[in-house]
Amino acid sequence: xxxxxxxxxxxxxxxxxxxxxxxxxxxxxxxxxxxxxxxxxxxxxxxxxxxxxxxxxxxxxxxxxxxxxxxxxxxxxxxxxxxxxxxxxxxxxxxxxxxxxxxxxxxxxxxxxxxxxxxxxxxxxxxxxxxxxxxxxxxxxxxxxxxxxxxxxxxxxxxxxxxxxxxxxxxxxxxxxxxxxxxxxxxxxxxxxxxxxxxxxxxxxxxxxxxxxxxxxxxxxxxxxxxxxxxxxxxxxxxxxxxxxxxxxxxxxxxxxxxxxxxxxxxxxxxxxxxxxxxxxxxxxxxxxxxxxxxxxxxxxxxxx
Amino acid sequence: xxxxxxxxxxxxxxxxxxxxxxxxxxxxxxxxxxxxxxxxxxxxxxxxxxxxxxxxxxxxxxxxxxxxxxxxxxxxxxxxxxxxxxxxxxxxxxxxxxxxxxxxxxxxxxxxxxxxxxxxxxxxxxxxxxxxxxxxxxxxxxxxxxxxxxxxxxxxxxxxxxxxxxxxxxxxxxxxxxxxxxxxxxxxxxxxxxxxxxxxxxxxxxxxxxxxxxxxxxxxxxxxxxxxxxxxxxxxxxxxxxxxxxxxxxxxxxxxxxxxxxxxxxxxxxxxxxxxxxxxxxxxxxxxxxxxxxxxx
Numbered sequence: 225x226x227x228x229x230x231x232x233x234x235x236x237x238x239x240x241x242x243x244x245x246x247x248x249x250x251x252x253x254x255x256x257x258x259x260x261x262x263x264x265x266x267x268x269x270x271x272x273x274x275x276x277x278x279x280x281x282x283x284x285x286x287x288x289x290x291x292x293x294x295x296x297x298x299x300x301x302x303x304x305x306x307x308x309x310x311x312x313x314x315x316x317x318x319x320x321x322x323x324x325x326x327x328x329x330x331x332x333x334x335x336x337x338x339x340x341x342x343x344x345x346x347x348x349x350x351x352x353x354x355x356x357x358x359x360x361x362x363x364x365x366x367x368x369x370x371x372x373x374x375x376x377x378x379x380x381x382x383x384x385x386x387x388x389x390x391x392x393x394x395x396x397x398x399x400x401x402x403x404x405x406x407x408x409x410x411x412x413x414x415x416x417x418x419x420x421x422x423x424x425x426x427x428x429x430x431x432x433x434x435x436x437x438x439x440x441x442x443x444x445x446x447x448x449x450x451x452x453x454x455x456x457x458x459x460x461x462x463x464x465x466x467x468x469x470x471x472x473x474x475x476x477x478x479x480x481x482x483x484x485x486x487x488x489x490x491x492x493x494x495x496x497x498x499x500x501x502x503x504x505x506x507x508x509x510x511x512x513x514x515x516x517x518x519x520x521x522x523x524x525x526x527x528x529x
Numbered sequence: 530x531x532x533x534x535x536x537x538x539x540x541x542x543x544x545x546x547x548x549x550x551x552x553x554x555x556x557x558x559x560x561x562x563x564x565x566x567x568x569x570x571x572x573x574x575x576x577x578x579x580x581x582x583x584x585x586x587x588x589x590x591x592x593x594x595x596x597x598x599x600x601x602x603x604x605x606x607x608x609x610x611x612x613x614x615x616x617x618x619x620x621x622x623x624x625x626x627x628x629x630x631x632x633x634x635x636x637x638x639x640x641x642x643x644x645x646x647x648x649x650x651x652x653x654x655x656x657x658x659x660x661x662x663x664x665x666x667x668x669x670x671x672x673x674x675x676x677x678x679x680x681x682x683x684x685x686x687x688x689x690x691x692x693x694x695x696x697x698x699x700x701x702x703x704x705x706x707x708x709x710x711x712x713x714x715x716x717x718x719x720x721x722x723x724x725x726x727x728x729x730x731x732x733x734x735x736x737x738x739x740x741x742x743x744x745x746x747x748x749x750x751x752x753x754x755x756x757x758x759x760x761x762x763x764x765x766x767x768x769x770x771x772x773x774x775x776x777x778x779x780x781x782x783x784x785x786x787x788x789x790x791x792x793x794x795x796x797x798x799x800x801x802x803x804x805x806x807x808x809x810x811x812x813x814x815x816x817x818x819x820x821x822x823x824x825x826x
Contacts, residue, residue, distance in 0.1 A: 239663050247675060254678040364808040366755050368762045369800045372786060376793060459666065467670040474763045475786075486763055489674055501671060508666055 232516045236509035243505045244294065244498070248287055251494045258303040258492040277301065290498070299499035304491045310499040313484055318503065320390070321480035324403060324472070325465045327396055331404035332411055332461075339408075340415025345442055347420055355412065362409025367468050371402040371475035388477040403472045407461055414457065418450040425449075455518050462511040466504050561816035564809035571621050571806055578618035584611070597794055604798045607784060616781060617798055623767065623777035624754050624806070627688055631753035632746050634692030639699025640742060644730060646700065647707030658704070664697045673756055674765055683769040684777075687760070691753050702745050706738035713737070740821040747817050751810035758782065758803050778803045 259265070259273055274280045278289060293300055299310035343355040378398060379387040389395045422428065423446055431445045432438075470482040477483070481500055488496035574581065598605040604613035646657040664672075672694045673687075680686030710716060716733050724732075760766030761779025769775030778799045785796025 239666065242663055243667065250675050250679055255681075360808070360811060364751070364811050365804055366759055366762075366807070368759060368782065368786075369804055372782075372789060372796055372800065376789060380790060463666070463668040467668040470670060471759055471763055485674075486765065489678065489765055492678075497675070501675070504668065504671060508668070512666060 228520065229513070229516065232513055236513060239509055240502070240505055244291070244502055245287075247498055247501050248290060251497060252283060252286075254492075256492060258494060277303065294502070299502075300495040302488075302493055302496045304488070304493040304496070310495045313496060314481060314499055314503055317479060317481040317484050320478060321469055321473070321482060324396065324399055324469060324478065324480060325462075327400040328403035328407065328465055328468075329461070331400050332407035335404070335408040336411035336415060339412040340419065341442065341447065343412065343416040344419035344423070344446075345439075347416075352416075356416070359409040359413040362405045363413075365405070367402055367406070367471040368475055370405055371398070371472060374398045374402060375475070390476075390478045399472050399476045399478060402475070403465060403468045406468065407464055410464075411454065411457070411461075415450060415454065418453045419446055422446045422450050452522055455515055455522065458515045458518075459508065459512045463508055466507065558816075560812050564812040564816075567805060567809045568813070571802070572625060574618045575621035575625055578615060578622075582612065582615040582618065584615040597792075605792075605794045607781075607795055613781075613795065613798055616776065617778070617802055619773065620776055620778045620781050620799060621802065623684055623774055624757060624779075624803070626684065626774075627691065627757040627777065628750040628754040628806075628810075630688045631691040631695055631757075632749040634688065635695035635699055635749055636742065636746055638692065639696035640703045642696065643700040643703025643705075644707055644734070647704035647711070648726070648730065648734075654704075657700075661697050661700050664694070665701070669694050669756065670759070673760060677760070677765065682765070682767060683772065684767055684774045687757060687767055691756055695749055695753065698749065699742065699745055702741050703738060706741055707734055710734045710737050744814060744818045744821060747810060747814035751807040751814075754778075754803065754810075755807055762786070 259270065265273075271280070278286060281289070290300070297311070299314070302308060302310050302313060305313060339355050339359070343352045346352050375387040375398065378384050385394055385397060387398060419442070423442070428441060428445055431441050436445070466482075469480060470486060472478070473480040473483040474486055481503065484496065485500040487493075488500065593606050604617060607613055607616065642657065642661075646654045673690050676690035676693060677687055680690050710733070713733075716729060719729050719733050757766055757777055758779030761768075761777050762783045764783065766779055767775060767777050768780070781799035782796055782803065785792075785794075785799060788795050
């Protein structure tokens with residue numbers, strides 16, 4: 225198990241290094257720079273700026289400087305926010321994004337677990353079709369459309385909540401639903417289909433033959449077995465929440481990391497783009513490690529491998 | 530029984546549009562036919578809009594700004610007095626081109642990659658799949674955004690960026706299918722009879738893996754449309770105001786978003802077009818999967 229985890233950990237480190245290098249190359253190749261202006265700055269000023277941010281060094285020197293900084297946990301200065309480093313910006317905005325992501329995840333689980341079980345229990349009835357219709361809707365509606373619709377109905381028409389604020393718990397309600405809808409729909413459909421698949425297994429037939437009530441077969445025997453496949457989606461689910469948070473934070477004007485990423489891209493604030501990209505990659509690598517760990521706990525065969 | 534595509538493809542992207550596990554019984558023929566009809570109508574109006582619409586794509590009417598839908602302007606007008614229906618139809622050109630184009634680029638790159646990887650096997654296969662794993666684990670949107678910085682924010686740059694990311698799905702499926710097909714007796718027979726590698730791939734393996742590839746293709750189109758519209762909506766997608774190919778549904782929705790408080794119709798119609806198109810393609814994909822009995826392996 226330890227060897228297995230070590231291997232996965234090293235794999236994660238390699239992924240991180242590949243992403244860092246590729247992003248670095250990509251950003252240096254991209255046309256246009258952060259200090260391009262409509263009116264050209266005097267060459268002396270440009271030279272000063274370039275010297276300050278080490279842009280006058282060779283490509284390779286810059287790369288080495290960047291990697292060295294990264295190893296020290298220093299992401300360098302932001303080109304746009306001159307009073308704050310990339311590290312401070314991330315430290316400020318990451319908790320906001322994490323709260324939103326956690327709430328969305330909780331929302332998705334709270335909706336999908338009952339919905340998936342109910343749909344599987346009443347499979348091929350109107351109830352099942354109703355649940356799965358909503359699941360298809362949930363997967364097909366882009367975040368920004370759900371967000372806009374919620375703002376329009378709940379905030380603008382009904383006036384129940386205010387949109388575009390992030391100062392009390394109630395302001396998290398609409399963003400949470402927006403971000404959690406797609407994962408909820410996806411998980412519900414996945415749970416339903418694994419449950420139905422499991423119900424065809426031999427041990428279920430044995431349980432039924434023993435006279436176990438159908439409800440208990442589903443909730444005790446089948447559900448436990450069906451939760452394992454759900455573990456595998458923790459990785460992609462994290463990726464989906466991260467991606468979704470770009471849009472949701474943009475729509476609801478939440479000061480999270482996703483919104484800083486978008487403005488960093490528009491401003492071509494390269495160190496900030498790099499920093500946020502790396503933090504995202506670290507989160508994903510950790511999520512995947514967690515999946516491996518959980519797998520090891522659940523499935524003894526992996527431990528001995 | 531419906532076997533989930535995603536149960537066997539655990540790391541499929543969920544934020545993006547994807548195949549729905551096990552909805553086969555939910556949607557029957559009428560839904561699929563209706564979806565096909567809708568997609569055809571969208572394609573037709575995208576192609577024929579210059580002849581069907583009495584308005585020009587950029588035809589401004591200063592006195593008719595932000596008008597609500599009426600018999601003159603079926604979807605109303607936008608902030609510059611342009612007919613919204615005409616704009617949505619032109620937007621369909623961009624969005625559909627991005628959807629289809631991305632899917633085809635991804636299909637070509639991914640299938641070739643997967644075929645080579647699966648057919649060669651060994652160390653090369655290991656290395657190639659490691660690369661795919663790395664790409665697969667990263668959030669698509671992140672890579673799109675980084676790539677579009679390099680490739681530019683016009684339709685071609687975005688198409689390329691989306692294609693360069695979406696191919697991994699095809700690579701995985703093609704490789705899996707090849708590994709399976711390699712074991713088939715008729716492939717072994719063909720090899721025993723001295724058929725060349727090229728002939729085995731083209732005549733024996735490719736026809737057999739066509740089904741899953743086609744299903745993946747159908748699901749890739751809405752994924753690309755969703756990704757493009759999302760990027761354009763947050764202002765990082767297509768932004769090419771001097772080209773007729775510079776306005777997608779996402780750009781239109783972005784325009785409408787700013788005016789949503791007082792003029793909701795400007796966002797309603799483009800958003801509806803995006804949603805219905807994605808829904809239709811997903812429904813079609815599900816129907817196709819059942820029809821071809823693809824188990825998603």
